[in-house]
Structures are given as C-alpha cells and as structure tokens.
Amino acid sequence: MADTPIPAPPEPAVTRLSLYLRHLEELRADGVVTISSTRIGSAVGCSAAQVRKDLGYFGQFGRRGVGYPVEDLAASLRHILGTHRLWPTALVGVGNLGSALLAYEGFKRRGFMISCAFDNDPQKIGRVINSVLIRDVAEFSSAVCERGIRLGIIAVGARTAQTVVDMMIRAGIEGILNFAPTQVRVPDTVVLYAEDLAIRLEQITYHLMRRGAAETSSSP
Amino acid sequence: MADTPIPAPPEPAVTRLSLYLRHLEELRADGVVTISSTRIGSAVGCSAAQVRKDLGYFGQFGRRGVGYPVEDLAASLRHILGTHRLWPTALVGVGNLGSALLAYEGFKRRGFMISCAFDNDPQKIGRVINSVLIRDVAEFSSAVCERGIRLGIIAVGARTAQTVVDMMIRAGIEGILNFAPTQVRVPDTVVLYAEDLAIRLEQITYHLMRRGAAETSSSP
DNA sequence: TAGATTGTTAATCGATTAACAATC
DNA sequence: TAGATTGTTAATCGATTAACAATC
Numbered sequence: 001m002a003d004t005p006i007p008a009p010p011e012p013a014v015t016r017l018s019l020y021l022r023h024l025e026e027l028r029a030d031g032v033v034t035i036s037s038t039r040i041g042s043a044v045g046c047s048a049a050q051v052r053k054d055l056g057y058f059g060q061f062g063r064r065g066v067g068y069p070v071e072d073l074a075a076s077l078r079h080i081l082g083t084h085r086l087w088p089t090a091l092v093g094v095g096n097l098g099s100a101l102l103a104y105e106g107f108k109r110r111g112f113m114i115s116c117a118f119d120n121d122p123q124k125i126g127r128v129i130n131s132v133l134i135r136d137v138a139e140f141s142s143a144v145c146e147r148g149i150r151l152g153i154i155a156v157g158a159r160t161a162q163t164v165v166d167m168m169i170r171a172g173i174e175g176i177l178n179f180a181p182t183q184v185r186v187p188d189t190v191v192l193y194a195e196d197l198a199i200r201l202e203q204i205t206y207h208l209m210r211r212g213a214a215e216t217s218s219s220p
Numbered sequence: 221m222a223d224t225p226i227p228a229p230p231e232p233a234v235t236r237l238s239l240y241l242r243h244l245e246e247l248r249a250d251g252v253v254t255i256s257s258t259r260i261g262s263a264v265g266c267s268a269a270q271v272r273k274d275l276g277y278f279g280q281f282g283r284r285g286v287g288y289p290v291e292d293l294a295a296s297l298r299h300i301l302g303t304h305r306l307w308p309t310a311l312v313g314v315g316n317l318g319s320a321l322l323a324y325e326g327f328k329r330r331g332f333m334i335s336c337a338f339d340n341d342p343q344k345i346g347r348v349i350n351s352v353l354i355r356d357v358a359e360f361s362s363a364v365c366e367r368g369i370r371l372g373i374i375a376v377g378a379r380t381a382q383t384v385v386d387m388m389i390r391a392g393i394e395g396i397l398n399f400a401p402t403q404v405r406v407p408d409t410v411v412l413y414a415e416d417l418a419i420r421l422e423q424i425t426y427h428l429m430r431r432g433a434a435e436t437s438s439s440p
Numbered sequence: 441t442a443g444a445t446t447g448t449t450a451a452t453c454g455a456t457t458a459a460c461a462a463t464c
Numbered sequence: 465t466a467g468a469t470t471g472t473t474a475a476t477c478g479a480t481t482a483a484c485a486a487t488c
Contacts, residue, residue: 010455014426018419022401026378036469044403048469049457056471064470065464082425089421100320101417106401110418111425151424158246174431175424181242181326183264191427193420197321198330199238200413201309204371204395205302205331206234207411211394230479256445268445269481276447284446285488445488452481462471 009057016054017077019044024074036067083111090149090173092164093156094119094134097179101155103130114153116143137164141171150174158182165192229277236274237297239264244294256287303331310369310393312384313376314339314354317399321375323350334373336363357384361391370394378402385412 023043027035037051044051055061055068058080062068078084089107091098091114101107102114118137119125127134135143144152152173154164161180168176175191178184181199186192243263247255257271264271275281275288278300282288298304309327311318311334321327322334338357339345347354355363364372372393374384381400388396395411398404401419406412 012455014423015419017426018416018422019403021422022416022419023403026402038469047457049459050455052470053456053472060471062470063464064462065468067469080426080429081422082429083422087421087425096320096323100316103316104417106416106418107421110401110422112418112421150428151421153421175428177420177424182246183239183243191424191431193424195415195417195420196238196242196326197324197415198326198332199235199242200397200415201307201327201332201371201373202238202241202301202303202330203234204397204411204413205307206237206300208370208395209300209302211411232479258445267481269483272446273448273480280447282446283488284486285444287445443488445486447486448484450481450483452479454479455477457474457476459474460472462469464467464469 007057009054013054013057014081016044016046016050017058017081020051020054021074021077021081021083024070024077027070028074032070034067035070035073037062040068078111085111087112087151088115088147088149089113089151089153090116090118090140090144090168091153091155092118092137092140092168093154093180094121094124094129095155098155099129101153101179102132112151115147116149118143137167140167144171144173152176154178154180154184156180227277229274233274233277234301236264236266236270237278237301240271240274241294241297241301241303244290244297247290248294252290254287255290255293257282260288298331305331307332307371308335308367308369309333309371309373310336310338310360310364310388311373311375312338312357312360312388313374313400314341314344314349315375318375319349321373321399322352332371335367336369338363357387360387364391364393372396374398374400374404376400 020040023040037048041048041051061073061076089112091102094117102117107114114132117132117134118140119134120137124134125136150173152168154161154176156164158181161178161182162184165176165184165186169186169190178192178194181196240260243260257268261268261271281293281296309332311321314337322337327334334352337352337354338360339354340357344354345356370393372388374381374396376384378401381398381402382404385396385404385406389406389410396406398412398414401416
C-alpha cells in the first residue's frame with residue numbers, strides 16, 4: 001500500500017483509449033506531429049475534457065499550451081493496451097465468420113495475428129486459409145501451449161460455445177473473444193468479451209422504433 | 221407534456237434487454253414457462269435488481285410471487301426492440317467480412333435479413349452469395365428505396381467508409397452498423413453503431429497487461 | 441397462511457463535465 | 465507578453481444497488 005497514485009480507470013475510458021489510438025494512427029499517416037485534446041475529442045465524438053481525463057488515468061503525455069505529440073502518445077497508448085507487441089491468437093470454428101476473421105487484415109494492422117485455427121469438421125481440417133493450417137480441435141491444447149498463445153477467438157455455434165471455452169481455459173488461454181450468440185461462463189482469472197452481431201443490430205432497431213413513436217406522438 | 225410516466229431507459233439497459241431476450245429464447249426452447257429475475261440475472265451476469273429495474277423502464281411484465289412468463293416476456297421484448305418483424309437490410313462491401321455477414325445464420329434467427337448486397341469490384345458484381353445477388357454500388361439508392369430498406373451494414377475498408385455512409389444517408393437509410401475501422405459522421409437523424417473487431421481484442425490485452433503487472437507488483 | 445417474488449423508491453456509487461490554475 | 469492548452473480538482477449527472485411494501 002502507500003501508493004495509490006492514480007485512481008483506477010473506468011472501463012469506458014479504456015474503450016476510448018483504443019479510439020484515440022486509432023485516430024492517432026490516422027494522424028500519423030497524414031504527417032500530423034502535434035494534436036490537442038479538442039481535436040482528438042471531436043474526431044472520436046467526445047469532449048476535450050473527457051480525452052484529458054482519460055489520458056490522465058495513465059500519466060502525463062502532453063505539454064501545456066502545446067498539445068500532445070502524435071507519435072509518442074500513440075506509442076504510449078500501444079504500451080498501455082499491450083499492442084506494442086504482436087499477439088498470436090487461436091481461433092476455434094472455421095465456418096463463415098471464422099474464415100472471415102482468419103482473412104481479416106484489420107487484426108494484423110493492430111497487433112493481432114491468428115496463428116492457429118481449429119475445427120472439428122474433417123472436411124475443413126487440413127485446409128489452409130490465409131496461410132494458416134486448419135487443425136483438428138483435438139490438437140488445441142498442444143498447439144496452443146507450444147506457441148505460448150494467450151488469446152482465443154470463438155466462432156462456433158451457440159451449442160458448442162461453452163465446451164470450447166472450457167477447453168480453452170484448460171489449455172491456459174487467458175483472454176477470450178466470443179462471437180457465439182450465447183452467454184458463456186469463465187472463472188475470473190480469464191478475461192472474456194462477447195460480440196453478438198445480431199444484438200448490435202437490435203440496438204439500432206430499438207432506437208428506430210423509439211424515434212418513429214416519438215414523431216407520431218408529437219405530431220397530432 | 222403532462223405525461224412523464226416512465227424515466228428514459230439508460231443505454232446499457234437496452235443492451236441488456238437484448239441479452240434477456242436471447243436467454244428467454246433459450247428457455248423457451250427448453251420448455252421453461254416461468255422465470256424469476258434472479259435466474260435471468262445469473263444467466264446473463266447481472267443482479268436480479270438490475271433485471272427488474274431494466275424491465276421496469278418499459279412496463280410491468282411479471283407477477284409478484286410468481287415471476288415472468290417466458291413466452292410473453294420474450295414477445296414484449298421483441299416488440300420493444302422492434303424485432304417482432306423482419307428487417308430487410310442492405311450490405312455494402314462484400315469482402316471477407318461482408319461475405320461472412322451475408323452467410324451468417326444468426327441474423328435471420330433474430331429478425332434481420334440481408335436482402336441486398338453491393339460492391340464496386342466488377343469481379344464480384346453479379347455473383348450470388350447465400351441467394352443474394354451482389355449489385356453494383358451505383359444501384360444502391362434505387363434498390364434500397366424500392367424495397368423500403370431502412371438498415372445498412374458497412375463492411376468496406378476505412379478509406380471508403382465515410383463515402384458509403386454519405387451514400388446510405390442520401391438513400392434514406394436510417395440506421396447504420398459500421399464494421400470499417402474508422403470513425404464516421406452521421407447527422408443525428410441517423411442511428412449509428414460501430415463495431416471494430418480489433419478494438420475488442422485490445423480491450424482484452426489491456427486487462428491481461430494490468431493483471432500481469434498486478435501479480436508482479438504484489439509478489440515481491 | 442407462509443414463502444416467494446415483483447415493482448418501485450431511496451441511497452450509493454461511479455463516470456462525466458465544468459472550471460481553472462499551471463505552464464508552454 | 466498574450467493566447468493556447470494541459471493536468472487536476474470539485475461539482476454534476478446518471479446508473480446501479482439495496483431495501484421493502486405490495487401481492488401472488
């Protein structure tokens with residue numbers, strides 16, 4: 001104890017850190033050297049105060065009266081988020097979505113590389129997508145341990161998702177991104193995020209319903 | 221004025237509504253007739269109080285001492301979220317991710333159907349994926365208007381995303397789900413959600429970094 | 441009736457915003 | 465110096481949790 005120098009950052013701040021980084025990388029590509037919190041905020045859709053507060057949880061990165069150095073701040077954020085190094089990642093489930101994730105260029109550009117893929121369909125095992133061999137899911141544990149892989153992506157159906165999660169945890173996977181449309185359970189030693197594509201669309205239709213209703217009720 | 225019967229539901233509550241609905245659909249498939257807020261909460265990972273509060277924003281769906289009727293509550297949530305009917309949706313960008321979304325079964329099961337797909341690559345135009353014809357993006361506006369499509373999904377690269385958004389808005393699209401890894405701008409008449417797959421992985425690595433650090437600092 | 445469980449209010453907690461001194 | 469902009473504290477706002485009366 002005796003050192004509580006910085007309060008723990010709220011979860012939403014961490015998400016915004018990623019947005020800041022993405023914007024800083026665009027700025028760097030455009031040759032921008034220095035940027036203000038106001039500009040960052042307006043680019044990612046939040047206030048300047050929010051940007052400064054969020055960065056403040058992690059240190060001091062700017063100069064008063066000047067702004068933030070684009071290159072250095074990007075490097076700092078990469079270190080905070082852990083993406084200054086490349087993370088080899090294991091994918092389970094090579095259906096439509098899995099294949100797309102395997103071929104997705106966006107991961108590599110941000111420090112992730114799917115270096116192992118698994119399925120239980122004999123038709124798929126042995127094939128190569130994007131120069132990654134699809135292995136039998138029975139080999140998961142050995143393949144993952146050999147390579148020191150810590151991240152797993154799940155792109156199987158809802159039915160088998162929990163089984164895959166359990167397998168991943170037994171193999172020592174520490175972080176899981178679940179695309180299966182079901183809630184899975186992990187011990188709190190494991191970091192789990194879920195992404196249900198249909199649910200995201202539902203958020204949108206909810207708001208469309210509300211707007212339609214509001215317009216109707218205010219017009220007569 | 222004179223009727224402010226129910227306070228506006230917080231955004232996070234709407235997201236949880238989708239999770240409740242997903243769980244209710246699983247329960248219904250298992251033949252469960254009645255469910256308590258406690259059970260729903262533990263299934264989706266929140267408190268029973270949270271479940272009741274969230275539902276309370278939209279009405280009264282349960283019976284004291286008894287619980288919630290699975291079938292009826294599911295129907296109510298579908299109406300609130302707007303997914304009691306099928307939403308035809310337009311997809312722009314039929315690369316890896318776009319093709320996967322086109323073939324993704326999960327959408328249909330929850331009330332969404334990609335009924336039009338567009339690309340600007342002559343190699344792709346004219347092909348059929350999952351019985352959906354890939355059209356020239358130049359036909360976007362007419363095709364979308366004819367069908368009364370209100371939802372759009374963007375699966376193009378970061379460079380062209382804003383152009384596609386602008387085109388969608390001119391064509392009358394009201395809700396957009398953006399998979400391109402860049403921030404786009406929409407007028408506030410349009411509902412926009414963004415999904416950056418790499419950013420989701422970054423959230424995970426952030427927590428792995430923190431945990432690693434915490435363990436190290438508490439052990440010596 | 442007794443036990444269970446909702447609906448709802450009040451209390452707590454946490455995140456965002458506003459403001460401003462420090463400083464380039 | 466004057467104008468700009470950060471870092472940080474205090475004030476506000478909003479969401480979650482706890483508690484409990486109503487009621488099945």
